[in-house]
Amino acid sequence: MLIAKTKEGKELCLSPMLANRHGLVTGSTGSGKTVTLRRMVEQFSRLGVPTFIPDVKGELSGLATANPVMFFDLYGELGHPIRTTVSNLGDLLLSRLLDLNKVQTGIVTLLFKVCNDNKHTQVRNLSQLKMMLKYLADNAFDFKMEYGNITYSSVGAIQREVLGLQSQGVDQFFNKPIFDVQHLFQVDQQDRGVINILQADTIIKSPKLYITFLLWLLSELYERLPEVGDLDKPKFVFFFDEAHLLFKDCPKILLNKIEEIIRLIRSKAVGIYFVSQSALDIPDSVLGQLGNRIQHALRAFTPKDRRAVRSISETFRENPSFRTDRAILELKTGEALVSFLNDEGDPSIVERAKVIMPESQLKPLDHSQIRQVVVNSNLYGIYETEEYVNQEETININDHKKGGESNRMMEQFGRGMVRSMGGRMGSIVMRGLFNSFSKGTRGGLGK
Ligand SMILES: Nc1ncnc2c1ncn2[C@@H]1O[C@H](COP(=O)(O)OP(=O)(O)OP(=O)(O)O)[C@@H](O)[C@H]1O
């Protein structure tokens, strides 16, 4: 996969076989990172490898002029909506999204455990989450023996964070149908991999939502894909732009999880490419796993900046014909220091090269052109429809009526508790379907 060429005409190619050993694209603002990403996704597409790339500046839609492209948008405006449920997000990501401390995170974990012990209980959206929290607090005494202490003040603090999230318009992300990551694995009639672009210029303004969403998507990929070992090319490549946001103030427990996913997803034939300004934004434990490197120019104004450049240059295998630390400062726009993994799987000697321009137009499409692509896509209608949501609700209700839910609960809880859980959970599940009764239901729950 030809990515860049040196002045002497040496071609620097990323080996498809080693593309699942992950990578990193770095450089200061305007140094050429985005153009490099475009070159990479196009080359993967030619190979038949679908990719996912967030578009944090609304500048990538031009890729559709020469490639098969799908647009996704959490808000459903300029792409297919992507949704999931609170339950599907999981307690760790939810706690990260809500910026919870340890004690509060413990309560969220407990909430998920209570739901998990009652197999049918899915917390779909933020309103249901608030109800569940209230339920936990109101029945704290009953839960104490089996699950531990739940204080009103901690629950109150979580409730405030949930409210804050709702005021940012995050509600629409939490709904069914849950996005099926299989829909990211498409090739067109010419066997070119589809480039899946996430419209991220709005969500990047809520960095926690952005990070949570990308991590959720990664974890879905991870969970859904089977182990396949090393293949001749990856099955999928995931680009993680603005990666510094991921690691900034990242709780240890989440960081461990991220490291684990990065380490293990390789054998599921998925490559992850982080994009950030500086390699120092990435923790060593992760950096050590990013085999393919493209370093664009860095600027160094202060002694601290120069030290940073030196320490970054030490992460490359030196080329005797130039000094890495000087080159980083001298690189022109579109030029980069490149080190891909060689056939032995070791980092190759660093080369100074110019990244080859992508084939598609750099200028973004206008909104009506993007909408045209969305409407013409084979996914159109799957996530856009509200009926689908209602069908899902019906399934839940029927299950509930059959008594499956309460039977399962019976096994886990004492009789008294079962009755109160069953009643309340049933209301939570039904609320969506019986929209016209929702006022009454909510009133009942609020008592
Ligand atoms: N390989 C290249 N060949 C020719 N021109 C390039 C190349 N890379 C970048 N450029 C030019 O430089 C401009 C800025 O590049 P790009 O948008 O990729 O920078 P960036 O590092 O992504 O910046 P930012 O950090 O602000 O997002 C491009 O619009 C293009 O005109």
Ligand SMILES: [Mg+2]
């Ligand atoms: Mg950019």
